[in-house]
Amino acid sequence: MTKGSVGKVTTQFVDILEGLELEGGSRLQHLRIAYETYGTLNRDRSNGILVCHALSGDAHAAGVSDEDGRNGWWEIAIGPGKAFDTDRYFVICSNVLGGCKGTTGPSSTDPATGKPYGISFPVVTIRDMVAAQKRLIDNLGIRHLFAVAGGSMGAMQVLQWCVDFPEMVRKAVVIATSAASTAQQIAFNEVGRRAIMADPAWQDGNYYGAREPVHGLAVARMVGHITYLSDDSMHSKFGRRLQVREQPGFDFSTEFQVESYLRHQGDAFTRRFDANSYLYITKAIDYFDLARDGSLITGLAPVKAKVLVVGITSDWLYPPYQQQEIVSALTANEQDVHYGEIRSHYGHDAFLLEAGQLNYLVGTFLSTSLVRDVMVPDAPTIPEETSVAAAAKMMIRLEVNHLPVHDGGDRLTGIVTSWDIAKAVACGLDRLDEIITRNVITALADDPIEEAAHLMEAHAISALPVVDAGKKVIGIITSDAISTLIGRCP
Numbered sequence: 001m002t003k004g005s006v007g008k009v010t011t012q013f014v015d016i017l018e019g020l021e022l023e024g025g026s027r028l029q030h031l032r033i034a035y036e037t038y039g040t041l042n043r044d045r046s047n048g049i050l051v052c053h054a055l056s057g058d059a060h061a062a063g064v065s066d067e068d069g070r071n072g073w074w075e076i077a078i079g080p081g082k083a084f085d086t087d088r089y090f091v092i093c094s095n096v097l098g099g100c101k102g103t104t105g106p107s108s109t110d111p112a113t114g115k116p117y118g119i120s121f122p123v124v125t126i127r128d129m130v131a132a133q134k135r136l137i138d139n140l141g142i143r144h145l146f147a148v149a150g151g152s153m154g155a156m157q158v159l160q161w162c163v164d165f166p167e168m169v170r171k172a173v174v175i176a177t178s179a180a181s182t183a184q185q186i187a188f189n190e191v192g193r194r195a196i197m198a199d200p201a202w203q204d205g206n207y208y209g210a211r212e213p214v215h216g217l218a219v220a221r222m223v224g225h226i227t228y229l230s231d232d233s234m235h236s237k238f239g240r241r242l243q244v245r246e247q248p249g250f251d252f253s254t255e256f257q258v259e260s261y262l263r264h265q266g267d268a269f270t271r272r273f274d275a276n277s278y279l280y281i282t283k284a285i286d287y288f289d290l291a292r293d294g295s296l297i298t299g300l301a302p303v304k305a306k307v308l309v310v311g312i313t314s315d316w317l318y319p320p321y322q323q324q325e326i327v328s329a330l331t332a333n334e335q336d337v338h339y340g341e342i343r344s345h346y347g348h349d350a351f352l353l354e355a356g357q358l359n360y361l362v363g364t365f366l367s368t369s370l371v372r373d374v375m376v377p378d379a380p381t382i383p384e385e386t387s388v389a390a391a392a393k394m395m396i397r398l399e400v401n402h403l404p405v406h407d408g409g410d411r412l413t414g415i416v417t418s419w420d421i422a423k424a425v426a427c428g429l430d431r432l433d434e435i436i437t438r439n440v441i442t443a444l445a446d447d448p449i450e451e452a453a454h455l456m457e458a459h460a461i462s463a464l465p466v467v468d469a470g471k472k473v474i475g476i477i478t479s480d481a482i483s484t485l486i487g488r489c490p
């Protein structure tokens with residue numbers, strides 16, 4: 001294994017048999033999701049990070065694909081010691097709904113006809129993509145994501161997660177995106193779609209098993225690719241240099257280096273991407289608009305996550321003012337938001353290229369945690385007036401080793417652990433109040449995670465109930481969660 005790499009990875013699949021209701025009103029009878037995971041899910045299942053890919057990405061975000069030896073699309077940021085540190089976090093990435101890399105999309109077989117859907121596939125939205133990911137996360141048994149992160153269309157999914165499932169997302173990393181697609185973004189997408197649909201091989205989307213609309217798809221990618229670069233980076237990469245000739249030929253052959261580069265990008269893309277998926281995914285981007293009643297402040301009101309918004313100085317497709325609008329709306333709602341900027345001349349693509357700045361910004365944001373970012377909320381508690389046997393049964397049923405004890409109301413009065421239950425059995429004690437520890441060491445939601453770790457270490461205990469000002473238990477934090485997330489084990 002190379003240092004900093006998760007090594008060889010295999011894409012996995014999950015079938016969601018109940019299908020999926022879509023925002024547009026139709027229903028997919030069957031849904032398959034392709035996904036990859038890196039790192040280990042901790043016992044609390046509290047260290048999951050979902051990374052969401054952009055337009056042309058896939059589930060292969062990190063490591064070396066055992067299928068084709070490719071590196072993951074966010075290899076610069078996912079792996080041991082990187083921002084998405086796989087020694088701490090369990091990183092998940094899935095191919096989006098409507099894609100062509102294993103998740104159900106227009107090239108999948110329609111169970112009703114036994115043939116590829118083509119453009120009979122229902123139009124999907126970013127919200128539908130997130131709804132599909134939610135099924136995957138449920139399937140993995142994860143109730144709270146430590147973070148959701150992505151750039152470009154990936155960041156649209158991140159924002160949608162924060163709005164649709166606010167209780168599930170602790171931290172959100174939103175890079176180089178907009179809260180609503182602008183006219184210019186829609187315009188570029190439309191040029192790409194028209195190029196595909198004008199290709200005679202497109203055949204109203206029914207080209208599977210025949211000649212594919214590669215010319216249209218290549219042009220769509222060429223246009224898209226220009227928007228991902230910057231004037232500055234194109235100038236320094238190509239200038240006005242000619243590819244082969246010394247002098248202009250006064251004809252229409254591919255003369256300039258930039259022409260040759262774009263043609264190569266376009267052609268290479270057609271070997272790995274489905275033209276219909278390009279139509280569907282760009283349409284989903286176009287429909288994206290998180291404003292409610294004309295207000296982004298209202299639209300983002302449900303967000304509970306701590307949000308890091310990142311802009312890229314040279315990005316003219318999603319210019320920094322669009323990320324600042326997100327920051328302003330969250331700030332107006334008094335939500336917890338931080339803004340960082342990647343200084344780069346690479347343009348929009350910088351979130352896939354600027355390893356140093358990206359790892360610094362995201363790594364710092366993820367690793368600076370409070371107890372609330374790591375605790376398991378809604379921890380089970382037990383009333384004092386009960387039996388040892390009832391507590392033991394509850395622990396076995398809920399698979400927990402620690403039960404905070406309350407006074408019948410909301411107030412924490414003690415704690416009982418599996419160790420105490422063993423002691424009760426050894427000493428023949430039946431009543432819970434005979435064995436509980438009354439002097440409970442607790443944490444507050446806004447304590448730094450290091451402080452909680454220090455308390456556990458000092459008292460040789462492996463969990464702290466998290467309480468509010470009225471001593472009501474609002475969660476529990478375990479040494480397992482802490483050791484996975486800050487690499488320290490009491």
Ligand code: SAM
Binds near residue numbers: 402440442463
């Ligand atoms: N392995 C144990 C654990 O899981 O915490 C630590 C061993 S310590 C000897 C066990 C005692 O610590 C038990 O009597 C238990 O009630 C007590 N204990 C556990 N968590 C506590 C907490 N947060 N505050 C005070 N006492 C606690």
